[in-house]
Amino acid sequence: MQSLKLDSNSLKFSLDLSFKCGQIFFWEKNDDIWTGILSGKNVCIKQDGDTIFWSGAEEKDIILFLGLDQNIPEILKDIKSSIIAYRKTNDEIFDIAVNFGSGLRLFRQDPYECLISFICSANSNIPTIGKRITLLSKMFGLEVSDSVFSFPLPEILGEAEEDEIRQCSTGYRAPYLKKTACFITKNPDFLKSIEKLPYIEAKESLMQLSGVGPKVADCILLFAYGKYEAVPVDVWIKKIIIGHYSQFLDEGKMSYNEMGNFCRRYFGKYAGYAQQYMYTARNEISGLIKD
DNA sequence: CGCCAGGCTGTAA
C-alpha cells in the first residue's frame, strides 16, 4: 500500500465520517478498509491517524477524490465571516454542526455514478439507497475481479428491462433510471459539458434528465462537480431552516429555491459545504431547534 | 398497523 501524511490543513480529516455522511453510496468498509472502484480499478483506502494508506490509484487521484486539496480552515473561515456579516452574531447551531462534523470532506465522485445514485435516493434513506446501488451493480455491473462488480454502465442499464431494474428494490424509480441511462448513452459528452456551466445553467441542464429534480441536481453539482453554491434541501435541511432560520425568511417564502437562496446569502459561496455539516449533524441539531 | 426517509412526475388550477 502507498501512503501519505495529512498536512496541517487536513489533520482532522475523517475518512469514515466522509464516507458515511450521505454523499456517496458505492463504497464498502471491511476491516477498517474502504473498497471501491476508481477509473475502472479496484481501490482500497484506509486511515490510521494522520496517515492515509491506499492501493490501486495514483496519489494525485486519491487526493482529488477525497478532496484532500481543499483548505477546510479557509472554507470554514469564509462561511463564518459570511454568517457574521449577515446576522452580526455567530451561529451556535452551525458551530455545533462543525464541531460534530469535524473531519468531514466533500469528495469528488464520478458524475455518472453520482447521478444514478441520487436518482435512487428519492424519498428514501441512506441504508436503502446503498442496498439499491449494490443490487444494481450485481445485476448490471461488469465483474472487474472475483465477485467485485463495477457500477452499472449506462449502455447496459439503458438496455435493461424495467422489471429487472425494479428487482433491485428501485420501485417507481426504475423507469427514471432506464431513461436517464439511455440519455447518457446517446449523449456521452453531456455530463462533461456540465462542468463548465455556471451553477444555474448546470442545474437546469441536469433537471432535464428523468428522475432529476432540484434536490437531486444540487446533490450531483455539490458531490460530483464541486459546485459549492449548490445547497441540497432535503427534509432534514428543510426542518433545520424552518426551526432555526425562519426569522430570516418571509412566511410563504419556503419554496425550494427560496431556501437555497437564503442559504447562499447566509453561508456565502461555500453554502453547500455548510449544508453538509448541518446534514451530517442533523440528529444532534434536531433536538436543539423548534419542532 | 402507520409514519418516515438526501423527491420526482404528472395533472390540475
Next chain:
DNA sequence: TTACAGCATGGC
C-alpha cells in the same frame, strides 16, 4: 406559477 396525489421500498 404553485399545489398535490401517487408512487415502491424498508426500518422502526
